[in-house]
Amino acid sequence: MSVQPEEIDRRWPDAAVLRPETERSGPGLTAAPADTAVPLMNIANVLTMARIAIVPLFVAALFAGGGHQTGWRIAAAALFALAAITDRFDGQLARKYGLVTDFGKLADPIADKALIGAALIGLSILGDLAWWITLVICGRELGVTLLRLVVVRRGVIPAGRGGKLKTLVQSLAIGVLLLPLSGGFEVAGMALMYLAVVLTVVTGLDYVGQAARVWFAGSPGRTRGA
Numbered sequence: 001m002s003v004q005p006e007e008i009d010r011r012w013p014d015a016a017v018l019r020p021e022t023e024r025s026g027p028g029l030t031a032a033p034a035d036t037a038v039p040l041m042n043i044a045n046v047l048t049m050a051r052i053a054i055v056p057l058f059v060a061a062l063f064a065g066g067g068h069q070t071g072w073r074i075a076a077a078a079l080f081a082l083a084a085i086t087d088r089f090d091g092q093l094a095r096k097y098g099l100v101t102d103f104g105k106l107a108d109p110i111a112d113k114a115l116i117g118a119a120l121i122g123l124s125i126l127g128d129l130a131w132w133i134t135l136v137i138c139g140r141e142l143g144v145t146l147l148r149l150v151v152v153r154r155g156v157i158p159a160g161r162g163g164k165l166k167t168l169v170q171s172l173a174i175g176v177l178l179l180p181l182s183g184g185f186e187v188a189g190m191a192l193m194y195l196a197v198v199l200t201v202v203t204g205l206d207y208v209g210q211a212a213r214v215w216f217a218g219s220p221g222r223t224r225g226a
Contacts, residue, residue: 047090077178166199
Protein backbone atom coordinates (compact mmCIF):
# COMPACT_ATOMS: atom_id res chain seq x y z
CA MET A 1 0.00 0.00 0.00
CA SER A 2 0.85 3.09 -0.34
CA VAL A 3 0.34 6.87 -0.03
CA GLN A 4 -1.10 6.88 -3.37
CA PRO A 5 -4.40 5.41 -4.57
CA GLU A 6 -4.94 1.80 -4.45
CA GLU A 7 -6.97 1.23 -7.67
CA ILE A 8 -5.15 3.54 -10.01
CA ASP A 9 -5.90 3.65 -13.68
CA ARG A 10 -2.60 2.09 -14.61
CA ARG A 11 -3.67 -1.33 -13.34
CA TRP A 12 -6.58 -2.06 -15.60
CA PRO A 13 -6.43 0.39 -18.50
CA ASP A 14 -8.61 0.07 -21.56
CA ALA A 15 -6.18 -1.43 -24.02
CA ALA A 16 -8.49 -0.59 -26.90
CA VAL A 17 -8.30 3.13 -26.24
CA LEU A 18 -5.15 5.01 -27.16
CA ARG A 19 -4.14 7.91 -25.01
CA PRO A 20 -3.97 11.32 -26.66
CA GLU A 21 -0.51 12.34 -27.78
CA THR A 22 -0.45 15.11 -25.19
CA GLU A 23 -0.96 12.62 -22.38
CA ARG A 24 1.82 10.34 -23.55
CA SER A 25 4.49 12.95 -23.81
CA GLY A 26 6.04 15.47 -21.52
CA PRO A 27 8.86 18.00 -21.25
CA GLY A 28 11.99 16.54 -22.75
CA LEU A 29 10.25 13.30 -23.68
CA THR A 30 8.84 12.14 -27.00
CA ALA A 31 5.85 9.86 -26.96
CA ALA A 32 6.25 6.57 -28.74
CA PRO A 33 4.07 5.95 -31.80
CA ALA A 34 0.82 4.15 -31.14
CA ASP A 35 2.08 0.95 -32.76
CA THR A 36 5.32 0.86 -30.73
CA ALA A 37 5.39 -1.73 -27.95
CA VAL A 38 6.06 -0.38 -24.47
CA PRO A 39 9.38 -1.76 -23.15
CA LEU A 40 9.09 -4.00 -20.12
CA MET A 41 12.01 -2.34 -18.33
CA ASN A 42 10.57 1.16 -18.14
CA ILE A 43 10.82 3.52 -15.18
CA ALA A 44 7.30 2.72 -13.91
CA ASN A 45 7.97 -1.03 -13.79
CA VAL A 46 11.41 -0.49 -12.26
CA LEU A 47 9.81 1.46 -9.41
CA THR A 48 7.21 -1.29 -8.95
CA MET A 49 9.91 -3.96 -8.76
CA ALA A 50 11.87 -1.80 -6.33
CA ARG A 51 8.79 -1.61 -4.10
CA ILE A 52 8.47 -5.39 -4.13
CA ALA A 53 12.16 -5.70 -3.25
CA ILE A 54 11.72 -3.31 -0.31
CA VAL A 55 9.05 -5.50 1.33
CA PRO A 56 11.40 -8.21 2.71
CA LEU A 57 13.85 -5.52 3.85
CA PHE A 58 10.99 -3.77 5.63
CA VAL A 59 9.91 -7.00 7.35
CA ALA A 60 13.49 -7.72 8.45
CA ALA A 61 13.83 -4.23 9.94
CA LEU A 62 10.45 -4.49 11.66
CA PHE A 63 11.35 -7.70 13.51
CA ALA A 64 15.01 -6.88 14.15
CA GLY A 65 15.98 -6.38 17.78
CA GLY A 66 12.85 -8.12 19.03
CA GLY A 67 10.53 -5.82 17.09
CA HIS A 68 10.56 -2.93 19.53
CA GLN A 69 14.06 -1.51 19.29
CA THR A 70 13.85 2.21 18.54
CA GLY A 71 16.47 2.33 15.80
CA TRP A 72 15.06 -0.61 13.89
CA ARG A 73 11.47 0.66 14.16
CA ILE A 74 12.55 3.99 12.69
CA ALA A 75 14.34 2.11 9.90
CA ALA A 76 11.19 0.05 9.23
CA ALA A 77 9.06 3.20 9.11
CA ALA A 78 11.53 4.81 6.68
CA LEU A 79 11.45 1.78 4.36
CA PHE A 80 7.65 1.73 4.46
CA ALA A 81 7.54 5.43 3.58
CA LEU A 82 9.99 4.92 0.70
CA ALA A 83 7.91 2.09 -0.72
CA ALA A 84 4.73 4.15 -0.39
CA ILE A 85 6.33 7.02 -2.30
CA THR A 86 7.34 4.74 -5.18
CA ASP A 87 3.73 3.53 -5.29
CA ARG A 88 2.62 7.09 -5.98
CA PHE A 89 5.13 7.85 -8.70
CA ASP A 90 5.06 4.61 -10.70
CA GLY A 91 1.35 5.02 -11.36
CA GLN A 92 1.70 8.66 -12.34
CA LEU A 93 4.55 7.92 -14.73
CA ALA A 94 2.74 4.98 -16.30
CA ARG A 95 -0.38 7.06 -16.98
CA LYS A 96 1.39 10.21 -18.13
CA TYR A 97 3.89 8.65 -20.51
CA GLY A 98 1.94 5.64 -21.75
CA LEU A 99 4.14 3.10 -19.96
CA VAL A 100 1.35 0.63 -19.20
CA THR A 101 2.37 -3.03 -19.58
CA ASP A 102 0.77 -6.36 -18.72
CA PHE A 103 3.55 -6.89 -16.16
CA GLY A 104 2.77 -3.56 -14.53
CA LYS A 105 -0.94 -4.34 -14.36
CA LEU A 106 -0.12 -7.55 -12.50
CA ALA A 107 2.85 -6.46 -10.39
CA ASP A 108 1.57 -3.09 -9.17
CA PRO A 109 -1.41 -4.35 -7.13
CA ILE A 110 0.68 -7.29 -5.87
CA ALA A 111 3.30 -4.84 -4.59
CA ASP A 112 0.64 -2.71 -2.89
CA LYS A 113 -1.03 -5.62 -1.15
CA ALA A 114 2.30 -7.16 -0.14
CA LEU A 115 3.47 -3.94 1.51
CA ILE A 116 0.25 -3.16 3.38
CA GLY A 117 -0.30 -6.80 4.31
CA ALA A 118 3.24 -7.27 5.59
CA ALA A 119 2.98 -4.14 7.74
CA LEU A 120 -0.39 -5.07 9.25
CA ILE A 121 0.51 -8.69 9.92
CA GLY A 122 3.87 -7.68 11.36
CA LEU A 123 2.30 -5.15 13.73
CA SER A 124 -0.25 -7.72 14.85
CA ILE A 125 2.42 -10.36 15.50
CA LEU A 126 4.31 -7.82 17.62
CA GLY A 127 1.15 -7.05 19.58
CA ASP A 128 0.92 -3.45 18.36
CA LEU A 129 -2.30 -3.92 16.38
CA ALA A 130 -5.41 -6.00 17.02
CA TRP A 131 -5.71 -9.01 14.73
CA TRP A 132 -9.31 -8.20 13.81
CA ILE A 133 -8.17 -4.97 12.16
CA THR A 134 -5.57 -6.83 10.13
CA LEU A 135 -8.09 -9.48 9.08
CA VAL A 136 -10.70 -6.90 8.00
CA ILE A 137 -8.30 -4.85 5.92
CA CYS A 138 -6.43 -7.78 4.37
CA GLY A 139 -9.68 -9.63 3.70
CA ARG A 140 -11.12 -6.61 1.93
CA GLU A 141 -8.02 -6.08 -0.21
CA LEU A 142 -7.88 -9.73 -1.22
CA GLY A 143 -11.61 -9.80 -1.98
CA VAL A 144 -11.47 -6.68 -4.14
CA THR A 145 -8.46 -8.03 -6.03
CA LEU A 146 -10.28 -11.27 -6.81
CA LEU A 147 -13.43 -9.36 -7.78
CA ARG A 148 -11.42 -7.15 -10.13
CA LEU A 149 -10.07 -10.25 -11.87
CA VAL A 150 -13.62 -11.54 -12.32
CA VAL A 151 -15.09 -8.40 -13.89
CA VAL A 152 -12.09 -7.01 -15.79
CA ARG A 153 -13.14 -8.59 -19.11
CA ARG A 154 -16.57 -7.00 -18.87
CA GLY A 155 -15.56 -3.54 -17.75
CA VAL A 156 -13.10 -1.32 -15.93
CA ILE A 157 -14.08 0.26 -12.64
CA PRO A 158 -12.44 3.68 -12.35
CA ALA A 159 -10.56 4.64 -9.23
CA GLY A 160 -12.71 6.65 -6.85
CA ARG A 161 -11.85 9.31 -4.34
CA GLY A 162 -12.97 7.05 -1.52
CA GLY A 163 -10.45 4.37 -2.48
CA LYS A 164 -7.67 6.93 -2.75
CA LEU A 165 -8.55 8.38 0.65
CA LYS A 166 -8.68 4.89 2.14
CA THR A 167 -5.18 4.11 0.87
CA LEU A 168 -3.83 7.40 2.17
CA VAL A 169 -5.32 6.93 5.65
CA GLN A 170 -4.14 3.30 5.81
CA SER A 171 -0.59 4.35 4.96
CA LEU A 172 -0.55 7.23 7.42
CA ALA A 173 -1.92 5.04 10.22
CA ILE A 174 0.64 2.30 9.57
CA GLY A 175 3.44 4.85 9.37
CA VAL A 176 2.54 6.33 12.76
CA LEU A 177 2.17 2.91 14.41
CA LEU A 178 5.54 1.79 13.04
CA LEU A 179 7.33 4.66 14.75
CA PRO A 180 8.37 4.15 18.40
CA LEU A 181 5.88 6.69 19.69
CA SER A 182 3.71 6.75 22.79
CA GLY A 183 1.10 8.88 24.46
CA GLY A 184 -0.88 11.17 22.19
CA PHE A 185 0.97 10.05 19.06
CA GLU A 186 0.04 6.42 19.67
CA VAL A 187 -3.59 7.41 20.27
CA ALA A 188 -3.57 9.44 17.04
CA GLY A 189 -2.18 6.45 15.16
CA MET A 190 -4.94 4.18 16.42
CA ALA A 191 -7.58 6.80 15.62
CA LEU A 192 -6.27 6.91 12.05
CA MET A 193 -6.33 3.13 11.91
CA TYR A 194 -9.97 2.96 13.04
CA LEU A 195 -10.83 5.53 10.37
CA ALA A 196 -8.93 3.40 7.86
CA VAL A 197 -11.03 0.37 8.83
CA VAL A 198 -14.26 2.32 8.28
CA LEU A 199 -13.08 3.59 4.90
CA THR A 200 -11.88 0.10 3.99
CA VAL A 201 -15.31 -1.43 4.62
CA VAL A 202 -17.31 1.40 3.00
CA THR A 203 -15.19 1.54 -0.15
CA GLY A 204 -15.19 -2.25 -0.35
CA LEU A 205 -18.99 -2.34 -0.36
CA ASP A 206 -19.07 0.45 -2.95
CA TYR A 207 -16.67 -1.53 -5.13
CA VAL A 208 -18.92 -4.59 -4.92
CA GLY A 209 -21.86 -2.46 -6.08
CA GLN A 210 -19.90 -1.03 -8.99
CA ALA A 211 -18.64 -4.48 -9.98
CA ALA A 212 -22.20 -5.81 -10.01
CA ARG A 213 -23.33 -2.96 -12.29
CA VAL A 214 -20.40 -3.55 -14.65
CA TRP A 215 -21.05 -7.30 -14.71
CA PHE A 216 -24.72 -7.02 -15.58
CA ALA A 217 -24.37 -4.03 -17.93
CA GLY A 218 -21.24 -5.09 -19.78
CA SER A 219 -20.27 -8.01 -21.92
CA PRO A 220 -16.96 -9.75 -22.63
CA GLY A 221 -14.72 -7.51 -24.66
CA ARG A 222 -16.60 -4.33 -23.72
CA THR A 223 -14.90 -1.90 -21.37
CA ARG A 224 -15.54 1.33 -19.61
CA GLY A 225 -12.98 4.09 -19.59
CA ALA A 226 -11.07 4.35 -16.34
